Amino acid sequence: MKRSKLWAWIILILGALYFLLPLVATLLFSLSIRRGTYSLDAYTNVVQAPAFQQTFTFSLVVGVATIVVGLLIVVPAAYFVRLRAPQLRPIIEFVTLLPLIIPPIILVFGYIRMYNSSSLLPLTNTALGTNILLTLAYVALALPYMYRAVDTGLRTIDVQTLTEAANILGANTLTILVRVIFPNIIVAVLSGAFLTLAIVIGEFTIASLLNRPAFGVYMQNVGANRAFEPAALAVISFVITWIAMGMIQLLARFAPKTAPRTD
Template sequence: MVAVTTNVGRDGKEPGAANVLKLGKAFRYGILGLVGIFFIIPILASARFSFLGNNNTITISAYTQLFSTPQFWSTLFLSVKIGLGTVLLTLALLIPTVVWIHLRVPKLKRVFESISLLPLVIPSVVVTLGVITSFKSLPNIIMGTPVILALEYVILALPYSYRTFDSAVQAIDLKTLVDAGQSLGAGWIKLLRFVVLPNLRSGLLGAAILAFAFCLGEFAVASLLSFTTFPVFLVQVGQVAASQAVALSLIALLFTWMPLAVIIIIFGQRNASSKKKTVSLATTIEQEETTGIA
């Protein structure tokens, strides 16, 4: 900084604000274009690959064969069931906890945000191993059925779901709402049902979609615990029929991207409208510390 001030006015080439950050247009679009191509090519190539028949003909047989495989539907159904279970458990855990923290112990907000990132420290393969060693003796209804997957997915999706819901609670004036409700004589159930939750709809939706998308794509835990969920089925298909596997991947990618895109757009608009004008680097870094990981 000091050095900058000592060099004042030696060079008048770039007057005006923000000019030092200006990059050449060619450079800018070159970079973005190359990166964009890197991201689009695999999708286009997958689409082409999945429609490719013998002798370069176009065919949709990969898709029709896929849809007529009973395992396609049964594994998809299993993953959806696990996903719904995970979403319900996640919400049952998150709603009371986050609302409680914001109302009663706001000092612990940051602490719990950090705690919610803990699952990132322990790779899911290691969690799986730990589940096997420590829960061996649990009744078969938990360890022998996909229930254990839902129980663990709640944990593994926590870094994403917690943050989303927490920032939604942060965005409303929970304390005033609750005080108002209480002064009108509402009990806790009524407060949650008619005051708190309706105000948190987008946050609930966001957390639910993130947790659900996580469940539909999770492979490591499911395959290591020997449950044939949708992604595990996908790998099995990949070992016998490449074009079907690619077709399936394409479907899976599009189906996870769409809901994600929806919530990102919803949240992006809300953030953009509520964003403060002056952002100091310090606060941004603090935000980044948490958002980045999610």
């Protein structure tokens, strides 16, 4: 084996151990609720807890709402920037990166200040209003991932020519977006959607400060009060994230093929 190849393997194994050992330890710990034997009791306790089901459902619904609202904003925006205002792309990219730079705690204090009970738009007055605020906050949080996923999808197709081809055949802008553009970037859109879901399911800071019954908040509470169940929850949330990532990989195989041919 060549020297450089050997080093590559050593670094890879060290990296894998660094990532995998804590996971294996967490998994083993989550199975060790009974002394001297492995069992799924911690998982049973977690899944059967009403709070788990409520918070998980809540986060799932907010996640889906985030994806829908996010796509309604991001897909037309990315499409128009690519088609009509490509010079705005660097600005839009910068704006979509801001949620990565601004910590969620700053973001949520800003929201609370802007939309509290004494503001012009007192969203925090009601549970529904706060849920809407939470969803919008998550839309902002997911923006870097969602925009990049959609923009990458748009890059794989000839947006201008497809738009013009549909347009001259009689289609208006909405029809073009729905029937031509969206189906051709659906895989990219779904990968953005799964990333968003993965973020929303585990998010703690914003949900906690807005006092919403989200899964991330529940995980923190369980972590503060129990021993084995938090480990089980961590494994469950890892599995959910991995499923989401696996779905992205799987869907990539179904992307419409656009390779040009000259024969």
